[in-house]
Amino acid sequence: MSKAIYLDYQATTPCDPRVVAKMLPFFTEAFGNAHSVTHPFGWEAEEAGELAREQVAELIGAEAKEITFTSGATESNNLAIKGLAHAYGTRKNQIITLATEHKCVLESCRRLESEGYRVTVLPVKADGLVDLEILAASISEQTLLVSVMAVNNEIGVIQPLAEIGGLCRSRGAFFHSDAAQALGKIDLDVDRMNIDLMSLSSHKIYGPKGIGALYVRRRPRVRLMAEMDGGGQERGLRSGTLATPLIVGFGEACRIAGEEMAEERVRLRRLRDRLFQGVNGRLPGVTLNGSTDARIPGNLNLSFAWVEGDQLLRAIRDIAVSTGSACSAATLEPSYVLRALGLNSELAHASLRIGLGRFTTEEEIDIAIERIVEAVSEQRKVSPLWAMHLEGSPLVDP
Amino acid sequence: MSPIYLDYNATAPLREAAFAAMTQILRQTGNASSVHRAGRGARRVLEEAREVVADHLGVSPRGVIFTSGGTEANNMALRGFPGRRVLASAVEHPSVLKGPVDRVIPVDRDGIVDLKALEDGLDGGLVSVMLANNETGVIQPIAEVIDIAHRHGALVHVDAVQALGKMQIPQGADLISLSAHKIGGPQGVGALVLTDPDLDLAAHSTGGGQERWHRAGTENIAGIAGFAAALRDLGDIEAEAARLAALRDRIEAAVPEAVRFGHRVERLPNTSCLAIPGQKAQTLLMALDLESVAVSAGSACSSGKLAPSGVLLAMGETDLAGSAIRISLGWGTSETEIDQFIERFSRVTEKL
Numbered sequence: 001m002s003k004a005i006y007l008d009y010q011a012t013t014p015c016d017p018r019v020v021a022k023m024l025p026f027f028t029e030a031f032g033n034a035h036s037v038t039h040p041f042g043w044e045a046e047e048a049g050e051l052a053r054e055q056v057a058e059l060i061g062a063e064a065k066e067i068t069f070t071s072g073a074t075e076s077n078n079l080a081i082k083g084l085a086h087a088y089g090t091r092k093n094q095i096i097t098l099a100t101e102h103k104c105v106l107e108s109c110r111r112l113e114s115e116g117y118r119v120t121v122l123p124v125k126a127d128g129l130v131d132l133e134i135l136a137a138s139i140s141e142q143t144l145l146v147s148v149m150a151v152n153n154e155i156g157v158i159q160p161l162a163e164i165g166g167l168c169r170s171r172g173a174f175f176h177s178d179a180a181q182a183l184g185k186i187d188l189d190v191d192r193m194n195i196d197l198m199s200l201s202s203h204k205i206y207g208p209k210g211i212g213a214l215y216v217r218r219r220p221r222v223r224l225m226a227e228m229d230g231g232g233q234e235r236g237l238r239s240g241t242l243a244t245p246l247i248v249g250f251g252e253a254c255r256i257a258g259e260e261m262a263e264e265r266v267r268l269r270r271l272r273d274r275l276f277q278g279v280n281g282r283l284p285g286v287t288l289n290g291s292t293d294a295r296i297p298g299n300l301n302l303s304f305a306w307v308e309g310d311q312l313l314r315a316i317r318d319i320a321v322s323t324g325s326a327c328s329a330a331t332l333e334p335s336y337v338l339r340a341l342g343l344n345s346e347l348a349h350a351s352l353r354i355g356l357g358r359f360t361t362e363e364e365i366d367i368a369i370e371r372i373v374e375a376v377s378e379q380r381k382v383s384p385l386w387a388m389h390l391e392g393s394p395l396v397d398p
Numbered sequence: 399m400s401p402i403y404l405d406y407n408a409t410a411p412l413r414e415a416a417f418a419a420m421t422q423i424l425r426q427t428g429n430a431s432s433v434h435r436a437g438r439g440a441r442r443v444l445e446e447a448r449e450v451v452a453d454h455l456g457v458s459p460r461g462v463i464f465t466s467g468g469t470e471a472n473n474m475a476l477r478g479f480p481g482r483r484v485l486a487s488a489v490e491h492p493s494v495l496k497g498p499v500d501r502v503i504p505v506d507r508d509g510i511v512d513l514k515a516l517e518d519g520l521d522g523g524l525v526s527v528m529l530a531n532n533e534t535g536v537i538q539p540i541a542e543v544i545d546i547a548h549r550h551g552a553l554v555h556v557d558a559v560q561a562l563g564k565m566q567i568p569q570g571a572d573l574i575s576l577s578a579h580k581i582g583g584p585q586g587v588g589a590l591v592l593t594d595p596d597l598d599l600a601a602h603s604t605g606g607g608q609e610r611w612h613r614a615g616t617e618n619i620a621g622i623a624g625f626a627a628a629l630r631d632l633g634d635i636e637a638e639a640a641r642l643a644a645l646r647d648r649i650e651a652a653v654p655e656a657v658r659f660g661h662r663v664e665r666l667p668n669t670s671c672l673a674i675p676g677q678k679a680q681t682l683l684m685a686l687d688l689e690s691v692a693v694s695a696g697s698a699c700s701s702g703k704l705a706p707s708g709v710l711l712a713m714g715e716t717d718l719a720g721s722a723i724r725i726s727l728g729w730g731t732s733e734t735e736i737d738q739f740i741e742r743f744s745r746v747t748e749k750l
Contacts, residue, residue, distance in 0.1 A: 004435045011437070012429035012616060020424050027417050027584065033409035038683045039692030041403060071466030071586065074605040074615035081421075104605025104614050111604060192735070203616060208424060210466065210618025211587045226603070230469040230493030239493055240469035241409065241579065243586025246621070320434035
């Protein structure tokens with residue numbers, strides 16, 4: 001069986017062999033517990049972890065001390081949102097977020113709502129971007145936190161972080177950004193963008209799974225209540241033995257991304273445009289979901305009119321793509337992100353998220369074009385919607 | 399001088415079997431929640447590992463929730479039943495004791511939980527008692543604890559992080575915390591095991607609904623595979639326990655002037671907690687470090703300062719708590735190493 005072509009880089013990425021190579025010694029000879037202060041095994045692990053902390057910090061313009069390692073972006077988002085709310089109490093009790101945020105942000109907000117906080121979930125524009133006027137109008141004296149993701153995991157759109165940050169700073173609200181999909185793909189600068197808290201993930205940038213980080217601003221200081229108690233690691237913010245090999249891998253992944261990001265962006269944009277033109281040029285009724293310009297080069301999210309969505313994914317042979325985020329892949333609900341852009345349920349169902357990345361080749365893109373065009377055409381042949389379209393029925397216009 | 403690592407209770411070197419399982423996965427792609435082939439491959443690895451953990455404890459795989467480690471598992475257990483009072487023994491790990499504990503149950507001079515105090519006024523709630531202590535290795539009478547708790551309608555959480563792989567894990571607890579890196583699996587992985595998979599545990603971290611909604615976040619597949627491989631690699635637990643106990647006992651016999659802690663009761667075969675009267679732990683550790691010996695004073699997690707062990711203080715050892723060191727052996731410890739350790743340790747104690 002030939003190996004499938006992997007085009008789901010927003011779900012996860014393969015670990016870069018250079019990252020694996022950096023990690024391996026920390027599994028074997030340098031295996032110490034970074035918190036063992038009484039012997040060199042511990043010191044060695046600690047030192048490696050601190051270098052990684054600097055590498056992560058550098059990629060977002062932060063200081064090493066502002067990086068707290070976690071088990072991943074989900075934990076970071078939980079810690080940022082709930083930890084901030086629990087540290088500051090309900091004196092200012094409003095939390096503002098977007099309808100298109102990752103589930104773990106929305107769920108954390110829901111949890112706070114049940115504890116008495118007021119959660120405002122703002123709509124997005126048809127291109128998936130935040131409406132800055134609506135945001136500005138929603139921020140009040142009562143606003144504790146604004147949480148807006150840097151890059152959307154399904155449609156790849158880049159939110160105007162500097163504008164949001166400026167708005168929050170001037171109005172006295174904290175700004176948290178889930179940057180799991182943005183790290184290493186767009187330029188992030190916590191100072192320039194006035195970001196107070198930022199969630200990061202390793203496995204989305206060719207590092208290992210099971211590790212992530214939360215950036216926590218020190219000046220002016222942002223306080224958080226720890227969500228896990230224990231040995232008091234990470235300056236009390238996050239207890240638990242640091243997973244040194246994973247941290248080392250995350251650091252190396254950040255270093256590589258920092259070095260190669262600019263060139264990689266150009267290469268991916270070319271491949272992505274080739275894919276879009278290839279599919280769009282051969283099929284009618286294709287729409288690109290989300291802003292074309294404010295978008296990372298490694299993402300396409302396409303809807304296909306006149307197709308019944310449930311079968312589409314299965315019909316695409318040997319290409320690993322998805323219909324939405326991986327977390328909810330097993331459910332048959334259409335993507336809530338696409339629904340928030342105003343897509344009807346049928347079109348949201350008949351959509352594909354295509355994620356390109358570091359190991360994607362032009363040859364793979366050309367095969368993907370063939371397979372997607374084949375699958376959509378096949379599905380249309382058996383779809384009554386397509387038949388109606390051919391008969392000129394306006395009822396099925398997308 | 400070749401380094402001697404005798405701090406297995408802090409972390410154990412990775413077993414080769416675990417390393418092999420992990421490196422294989424690290425070179426593959428796949429998010430276990432994705433439905434395509436790469437995702438399904440990751441899902442299969444995840445579910446096989448879940449079965450290995452479940453088999454080891456004799457529970458259903460559905461009850462195994464993978465976490466980022468023992469600390470997260472303990473936090474989930476203690477915060478998982480918001481309506482219940484939480485009772486914990488005085489020698490629990492900080493990830494339990496610094497949590498939402500309503501009542502601390504004292505221990506006796508040997509570090510054994512006071513069963514009378516536990517039963518006194520017990521009415522429902524959640525009782526958290528570790529199976530074996532991380533500093534002294536003392537094994538709690540967990541069957542009695544479970545019996546008392548269940549008779550009074552309380553749930554039982556057992557922190558088995560240090561016990562795993564060193565003894566059989568007894569049946570009967572409602573929740574069990576495990577950690578991979580203490581048995582030669584990778585750091586960054588653990589599990590909370592529910593004997594009844596349908597136990598109503600409130601989620602701590604929320605998001606994508608992984609781990610049957612108990613624990614959100616993309617699964618650390620490589621780590622989880624490494625955990626399972628380490629468990630499979632444990633071999634004959636009784637035989638290994640006997641081997642380590644014999645080595646540990648030789649160490650203790652070689653320093654007759656030392657005061658030992660927890661040795662009058664059942665304790666883990668690999669752990670020795672002892673003090674040389676009149677010698678501060680820090681002095682001893684520095685001297686041992688010069689001899690390339692890695693041991694510790696108490697647990698590794700604390701802030702970096704060497705504070706007297708809370709476990710020994712709870713046992714009433716106020717005078718010697720600042721002198722205690724922990725020597726812990728494991729799968730990679732050889733007889734030759736112990737011979738060398740005894741030689742170096744004697745050299746150090748003679749000089750001091």
